[in-house]
Amino acid sequence: MTATILIVDDDKAHLSMLKTILAGWGHVVVGVEDGGDAIHKVRETPYDAVLMDVRMAKVSGIEALARIKEINPAIPVIIMTAYSSVDTAVEAMKIGAYDYLTKPLNFDELKLTLDRSLEHMILLKENQSLRERIAEDSSLSNIIGKSRAMRELLDMVKTVAATEATILISGESGTGKELIAKAIHANSNRKKKNLVTVNCAALTDTLLESELFGHEKGSFTGADKHRDGRFMQADGGSIFLDEVGEIPLPMQAKLLRTIQEREIQRVGSDKILSVDVRIIAATNRELLVEVENGRFREDLYYRLNVVNLLLPSLRDRMEDIPLLANHFLMQYSELNRKRLKGFTPPAMDMLVKYGWPGNVRELENAVExxxxxxxxxxxxxxDLPPIIFKHFREFCGQNEPLVSDSVAGKSLQEVERIAIEETLAQTGGNKSEAAKLLNITRTTLDNKIRKYDIEIIR
Structure with a gap:
């Protein structure tokens, strides 16, 4: 990626050298010699990053940093300082600097830090590009993701939607199973008819039967009038049975007959009614385990599981977190009449590194x-929930060894290869993060990946 970088340094020779080096890395570079000029430049131009010296004659780097952060907190500012001024650099970090480098600069370290600081800008642009692309298909517009797992899932949705196959959507709570069900219906030949949703976990055995199949007046206490059930309401369209694994065993037998025969019988009635319904079910349980434990009918499982769509957890598609976070930010900014532009780099770092046990639903709540x-x-x-701070260090693996204990008797090269493989796995294939954890440069890591022929799994 070509980025636009502002360099601020009153040492003309050092400024000229940095401009040459960064231009050689493919960036567009602008240089100024004072913090005051940097402030004016940031007001005029949306730079992708700022590389700034601390000590300058007129307006210092600390003062300029504070003003720049007022203008645009999202710009990553990297501070350059002499060894004797590390305390000043720490002060700069508190104000909002992305990182600091000590002079004389290590150019490998400079490149690594600069690349990392630009990542959040890249993600913002990818988010915008993705939104434009998915806008072409409004039925999938609420399903955000660029990860391989999500691309494969959406391809499968488009493939099976036009068929009449019964679909079982599996995945943890909060992964967006209802969104997938809506996308299937919206891309099907039944889209002009109703998609009716039933939360199977929220109803007792008796109420669920009435909810699904309807009832006759007087068939039970409180049944003061005739009522069509959800299957009849969905006639010609689709019915979404959410949390189907929660259905009690007696009701499972009745549901099985409905799926096999496409017939229903209202509570309190002897009349058999035909229905034309496409069934989409969802569960957060391992239904095969439920079958083995006698809590779910095997025949019903195979009737439902004609096509299985497995939704990945958010921790299995970490690269989608910035896209989802920005999507929710725009959604709730509009709802709350705010004009938010995005996340600061440290805030986005915390979102990406948190484990998200509640998946997309938890992320949405955190962003709201x-x-x-x-x-x-x-x-x-x-502004982020306190729990994200609490788990931040744990999720980054700072309390866990990077390398497994089973390395005794292995050669140093084998140990090095294991360290690299396990660290890449820990960071989800993010080489910049892995290099930082291994305390080596990105270039060194790339060389060792080639040397050991390591496959990166994202």
Whole structure:
């Protein structure tokens, strides 16, 4: 990626050298010699990153940093400082600097830090590109993802939607199973008819039977009038049985007959009614395990599982987190009448590195909260839920060894290969993060990946 970088340094020779080096890396580079000029430049141009010296004659780097962060907190600012001024650099980090480098600069370290600082800008642009692409298909517009797992899932949705096959959607709670069901219906030949949703976990055995199949007046206490069930309401369209694994065994037998015969019988009636319904079911349980334990009928399982769509958890598609976060930010900014532009780099880092046990639903709630609390134009770390801070270090693996204990008796080269493989697995294939954890440069890591012929699994 070609980025636009602002370099701020009152040492003309050092400034000229940095401009040459960064231009050689493919970036568009602008140089100024004072913090005051940097402030004016940032007001005029949306730079992708700022590389700034601390000590300057007129306006210092610390003062300029504070002003730049007021103008646009999202710009990553990398501070350059002498060894004797590390305390000043720490102060800069508190104000909002992305990172600091000590002079004389290590250019491998500079490139690694600069590449990492630009990642959030790349993700913002990818998010916009993805939104434009999926806007072409409005039925899939709420399904956000660029990961391989999500691309394969959406391809499968488009393939099976036009058929009449019964679909079983599996996945953890909060992964978006209902969105997938809606996308299947919207891309099917039944899209002009109803998609009727039933939350099977929310109803007792008796109420569920009435909800699904309807009842006659007086068939039970409270049945004061005739009622069509959800299957009849979905006639000609689709019915979505959410959390189908929660259905009690007696009701499973009645559901099986409906799926096999496409017939229903209202509670309190002897009349058999035909229905034309496409069935889409979803579960967060391992239904085969439920079958083995006698809690789910095997014949019903195979009737439902004609086509199985497995939704990945959010931790299995970490590269989608920035896209989803920005999607929810725009959605809740509009809802709450705010004009938020995005996330600060540290805030986005925390979102990406959190484990998200509640999946997309938890991320949506976290972003909604952050939008409400955000005081400026960008969501900052302090706006995120406290639990994200609590688990941040644990998720980054800082309390766990990077290398497994089973390395005794192996050669040093084997140990090195294992360290690289396990660290890449821990970072989800993010080479920049892996290099940082291994305390080597990105270039060194790339060389070792080629040397050991390591396959990166994302």
């Amino acid at each position: 909260r952050a939008v409400i609390l955000a005081a400026g134009e960008f969501v900052a770390e302090k």
